[in-house]
Amino acid sequence: VEKSGMIDTWMRKHRLIYSGATKHPFILSIRDGTVDxxxxxxxxxQDYIFVRAFAPFVASVLIKAWKESDDSSDMEVILSGMASLNDEIAWFKSEAAKWGVQLSEVVPQKANQDYCRFLESLMSPDVEYTVAITAFWAIEAVYQASFALCLEDGSKTPAELTETCRRWGNDGFGQYCNSLQKIANRRLGKTPDDVLTKAEVTLLRVLEHEVEFWNMSHGSA
Ligand code: HMH
Incomplete structure (x- = not known):
């Protein structure tokens, strides 16, 4: 079996759930300008709380890369992601002030708690680097694809939300996601079948958590 483009194979296989995560009604409402x-x-x-839990997850991926990776450039890609999280947390604070959202008073909703607990489970040293980097790629890729959709020609994204969309929808973030995808593909291409199965299941869990996360703002919450 050709395993080198495993991510692409999985995207085809799971395209319905992937588009459920990247073309969620909340994102479509931003794109068509009807967002509440x-x-x-x-x-x-909610995302501010998520990102605060995401940072230690990324740190755990960095540790796994340092211990397990066969390519020293992986660490630089992951480290650049960690560095942008520093900027991102500052951005959330200033954005929240702009919108009158008191971050200290935000209570994490169930979907957010579940997602953060899932991230925590992936921080365990028992979780393979290959599994963790696949999850990491998927988490970033969903936001990249979702917000890039809101910036496409013909989208009616409200002006006050374009900066948010550019944060994850810009080309630089797209390149960074491609770098993560390359790392994941390289690792998945030489991993035993049991780890491959774990990585696929983990990818599906990420996509499900992303859908539930969007649902908090729009839909079945
Ligand atoms: C829920 N998924 C969620 N929040 C984010 N900020 C990202 C992915 C991308 O970092």
Missing amino acids: LEAFKTWLG
């Missing part, structure tokens, strides 16, 4: 700004504020506050 209260829903946006909910997302902003």
Whole structure:
């Protein structure tokens, strides 16, 4: 079996759930300009809490790369991701102030708690680097694809939300996601079948958590 483009194979195999995560009604409402700004504020506050849990997860991937990776450039890609999280947390604070969202008073909703607990489970030293880097790629790729959609020609994204969309939808972030995808593909191409299965299951869990996360702001919450 050709395993080198495993991510692409999985994207084809799971394209319905992938597009469920990247073309969620909340994202489509930003794109068509009908977004409920209260829903946006909910997302902003919840995502700030998520990113605070995401940073230690990325740190755990860095540790795994340092211990297990066969390519020293992996560490630089992961480290650049960690560095942008520093900027991102500052951005959330200033954005929240702009929208009148009190971050200290935001209570994590169940979907957010579940997602953060899932991230924590992936921080365990028992979780293989290959599995963790696949999850890391998927988490970033969903945001990249989602927000890039809101910046495409013909989208009616409200002016006050374009900066948010550019944060994850810009080309630089797209390049960074491609670098993560390359690392994941390289690792998946030489991993035993049991780890491959774990990585695929983990990828599906990420996509499910992303859908539930969007649902907090729009839909079945
Ligand atoms: C829920 N998924 C969620 N929040 C984020 N900020 C990202 C992915 C991308 O970093």
